[in-house]
Amino acid sequence: MSSSEFRHVVRLGGRDLNGKKKVLAALADIKGIGFSTANAVLNKLNIDADVRLGSLSENDLNRIDDYVRNLQSKVEFPYLLNRRKDPSSGSNIHLIGSDLDFVVKDDIRREKEVMSWRGIRHSLGLKVRGQRTRTTGRKGLTVGVRKGVARPAQAGQPAQSEEAKK
Template identity: 55%
Template sequence: MSQEIKQIVRIGDTDLEGMKPVAYALTKIRGIGISTAYAICRYLGINPTLRLGQLDEDSVRKLDWAVRNLHQFAPGWFVNRPRDPESGKNLHLIGADLVFYAKRDVDLMKKLRSWKGIRHNLGLKVRGQRTRTTGRLGMTVGVTKGKTQAGGGGGK
């Protein structure tokens, strides 16, 4: 008996390819990486190498629930927003929520005028990278050396 494979499956407000294996299809959801996808499959007892389009509606519903509520069964160190500053709970954000919270965190840093907020405001590197040669904007392509001082050795 050949089972019909769905081409597109909607999980976590994201359209996923039905021809891909479950674990790799789940990684297309923003906030879900390969380790998280395998953990979700292991928790639900779903074969991660099975094609996503071959799953029945009940399994797809379970996957959708698990993706949205990962913080309920995953340990605190596994989620992407542990100890949320507002609620104090461990959260795992996906999709548009992840983008929204990241932007809100940056805006808070800017408002508080923290060091990272000031760097964000100026459009400079935030995490301690060097800025002498990288991260330049505009037309600057190369840097020419100025005249050397005494003993430069420049001939006619």
């Protein structure tokens, strides 16, 4: 392919990808497709992973796009799918891009409605997966103590508490 046919921006999986990147790294930039899934796709389609994405032919790009969009029906190994045993349908599916974002937000909303432990942790803005929270995860929360007004004690008398004065 000549340099005039090289595409610097390639549209795949509903996302604009950098054509200067190698195919494996560029596919991993699509949300919902990681390194292992991208490698499996390229091996199945017999496309060299070290070729630049912008130098692929239109036919190869269409094959990759079709395979990525219909991954659940074409992949041999279900562990490559990102949504196995979907709660709503019960089947193995693979989501990419904004579809994945929507489903994850919907799962969190459902957990909150059911008031499961995970839903309660989500609604309180705390860590969900059993991490420690004593010293980490304080971002966004107010941590601090308001200092009270200190008065000097009178000689010979013990200090009185606020409730004893009332």
